[in-house]
């Protein structure tokens with residue numbers, strides 16, 4: 001019998017980039033194949049070709065032995081293929097339930113049967129352990145929630161081949177564990193799965209086979225048994241990678257960020273941050289740990305002036321910052337890596353060079369008076385693209401043509417390259433490959449050692465524990481404990497996060 | 503350094519990212535429209551070849567013909583520019599017609615009612631008054647959008663009707679030429695007439711200079727960057743410290759001023775007085791021209807000249823080939839259809855692909 005999926009000699013050329021270079025691979029029924037590779041290696045390009053979203057320049061793709069017509073998504077879906085996209089495909093102004101059933105809605109008399117849709121979504125959500133509120137509007141939801149919706153949407157239909165493009169980038173560890181269980185169950189039922197992820201732990205846990213791409217080519221095919229995380233990382237980036245964070249002792253100084261009695265409401269006007277007091281000292285990294293939805297997002301947005309502060313103050317170096325004015329807050333010394341990079345972080349139709357100066361376009365040296373200084377903007381872009389290893393054929397390419405991880409690098413580069421007293425980093429390494437994570441972690445530590453205060457919010461407890469000097473645990477909108485990171489007890493933090501403190 | 507060689511193999515060579523495909527659309531749109539119009543002429547029993555030859559000859563074949571074409575093109579460049587400024591800032595300004603007409607009437611009034619000024623003062627003043635009233639008309643839609651969230655397509659369409667009716671009333675009432683049966687104002691005084699420049703209307707050079715200025719502002723200045731960022735991603739613009747409301751106001755006010763100037767130049771340079779029927783459709787043609795020019799302030803110039811030429815040559819086409827001059831309106835409609843069809847599909851599909859165009863803000 002023919003394999004479930006055969007990719008034969010697929011190549012795809014973008015202007016200046018050979019994104020896929022003669023790629024061949026197969027996936028059998030019931031097999032989990034992990035697709036690994038650096039940012040820009042061509043993973044998304046390949047799976048988009050399989051899903052019929054783009055036309056390769058050469059090669060053939062067969063599903064169950066039958067070639068697919070390139071560029072015909074509907075036909076591919078009809079052949080039993082489902083996909084979770086790296087860039088969310090949700091309609092922001094529709095509810096969660098509407099988004100999940102979109103395309104195959106339960107009807108009653110020609111109209112959408114909303115009650116049935118909600119019930120179906122609730123059942124799905126329970127079955128796969130991914131909690132969502134069917135009635136919520138998608139535009140109000142944090143990215144982690146949006147990711148769950150994408151996954152549920154893909155799981156709703158029975159499929160033979162499931163393509164998952166970085167489904168876990170913004171999920172919490174517990175959610176990831178549950179998700180990996182779902183993957184295992186589906187595989188045992190005979191579903192073939194292509195999983196793209198930058199988290200090697202997940203690869204080791206569920207993959208039957210690992211295909212590694214670099215520069216658009218397959219550079220290795222192995223199995224978790226024959227390899228280990230270090231080996232995979234080395235195969236991906238072509239050099240050895242230090243997966244552990246090495247940092248010296250912190251030398252904390254005076255408070256740079258002071259949060260006093262902060263209260264913030266969420267989009268439904270409910271109190272999401274409930275009287276938070278927190279101090280970040282210069283020269284230290286404070287990690288905020290918590291189960292998603294416990295106010296971290298609202299806390300970050302209120303600090304950065306993106307969400308009204310109902311009560312309380314945010315001070316930088318003792319000076320109060322403005323409410324609801326992100327740029328004023330930025331100018332007072334807070335750099336910010338926003339959680340939702342496509343909404344706030346980037347203008348996808350602008351060049352990389354323009355995006356790299358997006359929040360300082362009218363400041364020296366990027367503008368003299370009201371004339372923009374193209375020379376300096378270009379120079380800045382060349383420096384940052386090199387320093388942060390942003391993979392692009394040209395700094396004039398639009399940000400929208402970058403791979404997901406490279407978009408993230410653009411934002412990180414822009415924020416870290418400016419002068420700041422405080423860095424607020426929300427999911428700073430979202431979707432970034434292991435090699436670049438190592439680099440960004442080093443940069444965060446370097447910022448700390450230069451005397452900045454860093455507030456780190458991440459869904460990954462590991463990232464928080466390995467980078468932070470102190471950990472603030474958030475639960476129910478309150479900071480329930482602030483602990484020293486060295487020797488912190490994971491299980492104890494887990495209990496605090498779950499609200500089980502005494 | 504195996505890393506570096508690896509990187510090079512993926513990144514072949516730096517290539518200029520000039521999007522040929524997007525500039526192909528206007529050409530194809532014009533050609534297909536001309537072909538369909540030719541078929542219709544043929545079915546009417548006229549010779550399309552004769553018609554197009556006559557059109558070409560009369561519009562571009564002689565110095566006076568070119569002068570006439572450029573005269574017709576002048577308000578079209580300006581109304582196209584008005585729509586373009588809006589599109590750049592993410593606003594679909596359907597109101598160029600209303601803005602242009604208010605400018606036309608206001609400048610006509612300034613041209614005949616203000617006496618005793620030398621030309622060096624009277625003409626610029628009349629032009630400015632035209633621009634000012636155009637700007638005011640645009641600003642109303644801008645304010646409704648910025649402070650009340652009313653979609654500019656709706657408000658500008660409604661404002662068009664209001665302005666057209668108001669202007670008709672004024673031209674047939676308070677501003678009407680004394681003792682004349684026609685609905686029109688008195689002729690503009692000599693001191694407010696736009697002079698000719700080697701047989702070419704001076705207004706055309708004003709329009710060219712303005713197009714270049716707008717192009718430069720968007721390309722090189724922080725002000726242009728602000729508007730454009732708002733047009734492409736409002737959230738990111740706000741986050742980067744750009745005042746979104748103010749940008750909307752500015753785009754509509756400046757766009758309105760440019761359209762109003764278009765009306766003024768037409769009134770003071772071509773018609774010599776305000777007569778409602780003379781200005782019909784100039785503002786609407788601006789939409790076609792802006793889309794033909796891909797919302798590029800310089801790209802609109804060829805489109806405006808093309809359409810100006812069609813308008814200028816329509817009469818002789820009727821004379822030589824026996825086709826009704828309305829064929830030009832038909833051509834315009836077809837061009838608009840074919841040039842906006844691909845844009846519309848892209849707009850409907852936006853968000854799916856990474857590439858988004860300047861028209862990305864239509865729906866928001």
Ligand SMILES: Nc1ncnc2c1ncn2[C@@H]1O[C@H](COP(=O)(O)OP(=O)(O)OP(=O)(O)O)[C@@H](O)[C@H]1O
Nearest residue numbers: 014019039040041042043044045401402403404405
């Ligand atoms: N629409 C596009 N236009 C031009 N170039 C593109 C386009 N899409 C992708 N590319 C380029 O193709 C290359 C591969 O991109 P792809 O998205 O497949 O990477 P990826 O392996 O998924 O990376 P990541 O881990 O960051 O998601 C990148 O260099 C990217 O810049």
Ligand SMILES: [Mg+2]
Nearest residue numbers: 044086403404
């Ligand atoms: Mg990708």
